Amino acid sequence: MSDKYAVPNKLPGKTVSVLAHRKRRILQDKATIEQKKALKTKRVASAKRHHKFRRPESFVMNYLKAERTANRIKRTIQRTNLVATKDADKTNKKLLLVMRHAGKKIFDQTTDKIFNTLHMPNRHNAVFLKNDKETQILLKVIEPFVIYGYPSLSTIRELLFKRGFARVNSKKTPIQSNTLVEEHLGDKGIICLEDIIHEIYTVGPNFDAVKEFLCSFMLTSPREGWKKKVSVPYKRGGEYGDRGDAINELIMRCI
Template sequence: MSDKYAVPNKLPGKTVSVLAHRKRRILQDKATIEQKKALKTKRISGLKKHHKFRRPESFVMSYLKAERTAKRMKRTIVRNNLLDTNDASKTNEKLLLVMRHAGKKIFDETTNKIFKTLNMPYRQNAVFLKNNKEAQILLKVIEPFVVYGYPSLNIIRELMFKRGFARINGKKTPIQSNALVEEHLGDKGIICLEDIIHEIYTVGPNFDAVKEFLCTFMLSPPRDGWKNKVSVSYKRGGEYGDRGGDINELIMRCL
């Protein structure tokens, strides 16, 4: 037994029971330990409650941002006359490469649904689209959050070889052989990776089947960062929106 609970080395004024003295010291130590645990628990719970606290302004700002986004979409549709389906002269069956570069958290539900439809749930996601009327409407609505343009054949090849993955049974699978391509797209006459690249570049009849076979491309942030303000359109000296052929230089910096 440790000397911690021993009787003090002095003559007591009255008869002292060794066991009673030892028991009292043990109880005192237990009470001290319990008190420290209680204080620690109270302090931790207080910290948790502090982190859960949110200022009322944070809720208001969410609704304000969603309302501003909805109003911007309405203005864009009216200004560009996007609902006029009779004007087919603006429809261009070229290939578009679209990359989401902004909007880590978007409060507008319509914008979130469009990104979900395009399989672009996160920033730095990139997809190929047909440049038709439907794509133009969607891109005008989500334009502040994306950059897009016409990719070159070299950029398509670089994307496929460096960031290309297939979706097999709902799982992201690397394309390690042409046998994998032939197994899933052979009935469409596509038997190798070069056939996929050709089908995408020419926007061929099996473009949708190839898109369904491929996963969304996950790119890196541009090397040396963004050169201009991401909240300003490319036509006005910023970053977002239609870049035409200049999209190729940006994608090379993201690979």
């Protein structure tokens, strides 16, 4: 066998230091971190410079929106004469399902307080309400931001089974068993989810207690999007406002 294929039995000509390699890696990692910090600082500074200039209208836009909303509320009350209506107590006692579809940021304090009172602080919240005089007044004030109508029994059942949550100790808790219902509403004769559905649909004597027990339903934007203009009332070919029985089809697309 030729000697050229023999393995050379020689030590490396250059001494390899493990500590030197480790020091070099540490310095490289430190340099990489410093470079990333410098790039991040540069991006933040560039973003601040980009948004430094603001148009004068942007400073007063919120106040203009709040003023327009307040003027609309005044015109609505004057036009419909809601406060002075004598036959307001003769409104239909049907159940109403109200969904907030717009108004991610509301700058009018009156409208914002109404939404907080109705437990609809966020967009796509939905609640059940009695169709009485007080509800009609509130709905006229916040009408451009909501969609409401008469829910069917199947719609109520779908909402409770798919999007139903209870308010237990001020915390949002999923309704996983009838035991939870019986613990909080058993003294009122409501021991299961079907009893809650019946109480809501019939607007029974314990409707307020059931409504306080349930959290507002968190829905989504309708599948396939909005078919008409959201800024136009339903009676004029738009989306918002009173939809009557047609709200059931919309809610099914939002669940």
